[in-house]
Amino acid sequence: MRVGLDVGGTKTEAVALDDAGVVVARVRRATTFGPDGVIATILASVEEVGAQAGGIVTSVGIGMPGQIVPGSGTISHAVNLGVRSLDVAAVVGGALGVPVDVENDVKAAALGAAVLRTAADPGASGAAESGLAYLNLGTGVAAGLVIGGALWRGVRGAAGEIGHLSVDPEGPRCRCGQRGCIEALAGGRAIAERWGRPGALPVADVFDVAEGAGPGGSERERARALRDDLVRGVAAAVRVLVLTADVDVVVLGGGLTALGDRLVAPVRAALRRSGETSPFLRSLHLDERIAVLPPGSPAAAMGAALLAAERGEEVLTVG
Amino acid sequence: MRVGLDVGGTKTEAVALDDAGVVVARVRRATTFGPDGVIATILASVEEVGAQAGGIVTSVGIGMPGQIVPGSGTISHAVNLGVRSLDVAAVVGGALGVPVDVENDVKAAALGAAVLRTAADPGASGAAESGLAYLNLGTGVAAGLVIGGALWRGVRGAAGEIGHLSVDPEGPRCRCGQRGCIEALAGGRAIAERWGRPGALPVADVFDVAEGAGPGGSERERARALRDDLVRGVAAAVRVLVLTADVDVVVLGGGLTALGDRLVAPVRAALRRSGETSPFLRSLHLDERIAVLPPGSPAAAMGAALLAAERGEEVLTVG
Numbered sequence: 001m002r003v004g005l006d007v008g009g010t011k012t013e014a015v016a017l018d019d020a021g022v023v024v025a026r027v028r029r030a031t032t033f034g035p036d037g038v039i040a041t042i043l044a045s046v047e048e049v050g051a052q053a054g055g056i057v058t059s060v061g062i063g064m065p066g067q068i069v070p071g072s073g074t075i076s077h078a079v080n081l082g083v084r085s086l087d088v089a090a091v092v093g094g095a096l097g098v099p100v101d102v103e104n105d106v107k108a109a110a111l112g113a114a115v116l117r118t119a120a121d122p123g124a125s126g127a128a129e130s131g132l133a134y135l136n137l138g139t140g141v142a143a144g145l146v147i148g149g150a151l152w153r154g155v156r157g158a159a160g161e162i163g164h165l166s167v168d169p170e171g172p173r174c175r176c177g178q179r180g181c182i183e184a185l186a187g188g189r190a191i192a193e194r195w196g197r198p199g200a201l202p203v204a205d206v207f208d209v210a211e212g213a214g215p216g217g218s219e220r221e222r223a224r225a226l227r228d229d230l231v232r233g234v235a236a237a238v239r240v241l242v243l244t245a246d247v248d249v250v251v252l253g254g255g256l257t258a259l260g261d262r263l264v265a266p267v268r269a270a271l272r273r274s275g276e277t278s279p280f281l282r283s284l285h286l287d288e289r290i291a292v293l294p295p296g297s298p299a300a301a302m303g304a305a306l307l308a309a310e311r312g313e314e315v316l317t318v319g
Numbered sequence: 320m321r322v323g324l325d326v327g328g329t330k331t332e333a334v335a336l337d338d339a340g341v342v343v344a345r346v347r348r349a350t351t352f353g354p355d356g357v358i359a360t361i362l363a364s365v366e367e368v369g370a371q372a373g374g375i376v377t378s379v380g381i382g383m384p385g386q387i388v389p390g391s392g393t394i395s396h397a398v399n400l401g402v403r404s405l406d407v408a409a410v411v412g413g414a415l416g417v418p419v420d421v422e423n424d425v426k427a428a429a430l431g432a433a434v435l436r437t438a439a440d441p442g443a444s445g446a447a448e449s450g451l452a453y454l455n456l457g458t459g460v461a462a463g464l465v466i467g468g469a470l471w472r473g474v475r476g477a478a479g480e481i482g483h484l485s486v487d488p489e490g491p492r493c494r495c496g497q498r499g500c501i502e503a504l505a506g507g508r509a510i511a512e513r514w515g516r517p518g519a520l521p522v523a524d525v526f527d528v529a530e531g532a533g534p535g536g537s538e539r540e541r542a543r544a545l546r547d548d549l550v551r552g553v554a555a556a557v558r559v560l561v562l563t564a565d566v567d568v569v570v571l572g573g574g575l576t577a578l579g580d581r582l583v584a585p586v587r588a589a590l591r592r593s594g595e596t597s598p599f600l601r602s603l604h605l606d607e608r609i610a611v612l613p614p615g616s617p618a619a620a621m622g623a624a625l626l627a628a629e630r631g632e633e634v635l636t637v638g
Binding site: 160170245247281 | 560
């Protein structure tokens with residue numbers, strides 16, 4: 001039984017997969033901050049999901065925000081978890097006595113998204129010629145690529161870090177120092193900072209104000225500009241992924257996709273508009289290549305569970 | 320003995336490789352326009368390079384400008400060759416009685432560039448974790464990707480078509496209808512059209528005027544603006560390739576690289592500048608990841624010669 005975890009800044013999700021790749025147990029708990037807290041959260045989650053599934057855990061895969069050097073089990077710069085650098089694979093593997101793989105959470109979700117699509121449409125993915133990108137729209141913007149049935153991490157683990165591509169030299173200043181980065185336009189944190197109104201769901205607030213009935217005011221104009229930036233940032237990200245890697249599908253996930261069609265419909269419209277002036281872009285049918293993860297899909301945890309098999313360079317299958 | 324051809328709009332280059340992948344013969348001839356002319360050029364080139372090498376031709380690979388549906392031997396939209404649609408593999412294979420593979424010339428050059436780098440630095444490429452992009456700076460701008468030792472064509476053969484990514488919504492209008500496409504900034508044809516002065520080498524003319532000594536005038540200002548656009552377009556292309564695919568190296572080729580360090584040095588400087596404001600970009604060492612094909616390297620012809628082996632999904636090696 002393979003266990004996969006998605007360790008996030010606030011909660012940790014765990015799934016157990018049987019030999020056919022079917023989810024047989026799923027648990028969720030709050031993440032405890034800091035290195036010791038994260039390790040304790042991981043061990044408790046594995047124990048709980050293992051007990052719920054009632055089988056023997058043969059491998060553990062862990063998706064986490066932060067940087068992972070390809071081939072290592074060490075996470076670094078996981079600011080949201082309060083972890084500077086931690087060899088998670090060694091510590092958890094030592095405690096559990098099973099193989100442990102660690103991967104960036106967006107890359108793990110890309111693997112999970114590919115498997116979820118294969119399960120939904122056998123033959124759609126996993127083949128040598130297939131390509132899928134997972135575009136995470138959360139606090140930041142980053143993507144994961146599954147190329148020819150395997151996760152493509154890049155030479156230094158940075159593949160898919162498209163958030164810091166500038167698509168507008170006069171665009172808003174990004175935390176990274178550049179202007180007009182995709183993340184400065186479409187990242188949840190950047191939007192919240194530019195919006196500046198307090199609230200638990202600042203991006204939803206932007207959409208509410210932008211879509212509000214009645215006469216507009218300067219606040220509505222500001223909300224609409226932010227919403228337009230978000231839409232053009234996501235559309236730019238889709239173009240970058242398809243024109244560079246020519247993936248068959250860009251699967252959208254992350255917190256901002258809770259907006260559903262309020263976000264996705266204008267992104268599709270923006271992609272259709274660029275096809276109106278460009279026959280080349282039109283021939284790529286970008287608007288039809290977007291898919292959205294169903295709400296609550298445990299893509300990152302599922303992908304994490306499959307890391308051990310992926311490392312063995314098996315072609316991924318799921319029952 | 321494997322033969323590879325690079326069929327260009329004006330000339331066709333052919334190489335013959337022995338079993339160890341070493342170039343044992345190389346010929347060049349003018350390309351004849353139109354479907355019949357192109358086929359005649361190909362057959363004459365194969366005969367000539369085979370005779371020069373003095374061995375038996377076991378396979379022929381052909382790189383051509385235009386679109387190729389992955390897995391087919393049909394080229395389409397090869398405007399520079401006067402070919403609308405032609406099943407080159409069937410016609411040439413029927414005439415020669417050997418397996419014939421056809422590939423887009425930029426993708427063939429990417430494969431050739433990967434092999435040339437492996438030959439220069441064994442162990443640098445070809446491995447499963449390696450990644451290389453070949454960025455062709457010619458009439459247009461396009462790239463080819465070699466990921467994990469294999470050419471990544473994309474799901475519809477469009478991988479690497481980054482020329483039509485917009486990086487400036489206020490930039491110059493592109494032939495494709497968008498504004499600020501990488502190709503509108505850095506494509507040889509776009510620069511020649513914007514420059515508007517007659518001459519055989521319009522981009523070199525732009526650089527000559529931009530770099531001219533003596534007091535500047537409006538013509539020099541215009542040349543400098545075009546040169547700056549070219550540099551920022553190439554730098555943007557490098558960023559797109561590294562941040563999306565995290566390739567180890569971006570190999571520059573194509574006619575514009577005849578400018579040598581007049582082009583490459585300011586591109587490196589532009590990449591270093593973006594690292595000055597962005598610690599993330601600095602950590603990627605983009606300026607150090609650029610390489611330039613030696614002038615006259617038969618990268619596309621060499622890559623074409625290796626298409627048959629690549630199709631067999633062998634890991635490419637070269638002696």
